[in-house]
Amino acid sequence: MNKKVYVPVVESELRRRSVSMPQVIRNASGIIILNKRIKSLIFSTDIAVIHNSNPDAVMAVYPFTPTLTITQALMSASFVPLFIGVGGGLTSGNRSVYLALQAELLGAYGVVVNAPIKNEVIKDISSSLDIPVVATVVSENDDFEGKANAGAKIFNVSGGKNTIQIVKKVRDIFGEEFPIIATGGKTEESILQTIESGANAITYTPPSSSEIFSAVMKNYREFK
Template sequence: MQINSIWGSKKKISFWNRLFKRNKKIDKELSTPEIISKNCQGLLLGNENLKSFLFSTDMALIENNDADAILAVYPFPPSPKIIKTLIDFSGKPVVCGVGGGKTKGKKSLEMAIYAEEMGASGIIVNIPFENKDIKKIRQKVSLPIIATVATSDYDFLKNRIEAGVNVFHVSGGTNTNKIVKEITAKFPGFPVMATGGKSLKDIEESINAGSKAIVLSPPSNKDLFKTIMDKYRDTF
């Protein structure tokens, strides 16, 4: 059956490939857009240059994707079990969430230290996280610290950098690419990664705005199964 992909073409393709199309042979079921590997400069975390991050803690999705790294962030307090399991399981770099609005202070510091001990490639903190807590983590942990931001306010970003942040992850909804462009103008050379949006055009615009890496949000298992089950039902 011919389907309209969100890239604007009509082609027999899987649900995932409607989101993340590649023109070369696919080794994994969930493939990332070729434009990322070709056009992104990449972020150097440890000794690896990373261009694509899968935003997921789902082991089935992690196992079946070809992104360079995993962004392990979830709307609950950080868990040592999750941190260890994902790092052991993934077989690729993992950036672990250690704090935001719910988790901060001593707990976040403990999780950051634990993530480093377990072999994480970086840690990430969310928008409400306080600079004083970033400073405490920076004193104890050598991992790159990524901070999610949704603004290009100069003073806010400058304070983040002075606290010890190494990379900005821009997640500004429809304003993401505008924010990326403004940050790269205000802080030339400072590493920025961005949420990739829902289309190749969004991803291309993020790269052109100055994003060195793209964060990809995969479809849920529910959505993947819906496509499969619709096909199976049509068979009978």
């Protein structure tokens, strides 16, 4: 018999203003990585947001050349597993391999490579690391088999409005066992549709610090 279990909640007065992952993400199967089950990932490099949120993991990918300084800062702010970007577009080749190895030594749970990366570089990274390589895919025409054969252990599907179709195609090719992380969109309905299409875990993009602070300042003005 299934019995609904009451979950007590203990809150902090000073931490009420935090970023909570959409509850619907709990419907995902999750991916067990290094003995931790991960269903929700926050897509952010904002240390303040990361420190005041409740995801299972952090997806820290940014549009600049990856550096060890940024990796160290993000590792210090995150209480949960961190998946860090190590290039694949502008930054690639041996530099990406070195950045990936440094990320592993600092404690990252996985490294994320961008969609343009060559399969040869994925192979070099995967053969150098013990943590998984997460390969970002953005199109139905991506070389899924080539990336998987090169050593990508997880796909990070980020295809905008086409994300669900890409997830379905990956499932058609690899079956239900290949791990898929995917962007879920902004609504609970779109997140659930992404899960139902075959995604095991969902990345959630939180409001920015400026957006959160804008609402705070509005309350302050009204209070005065």
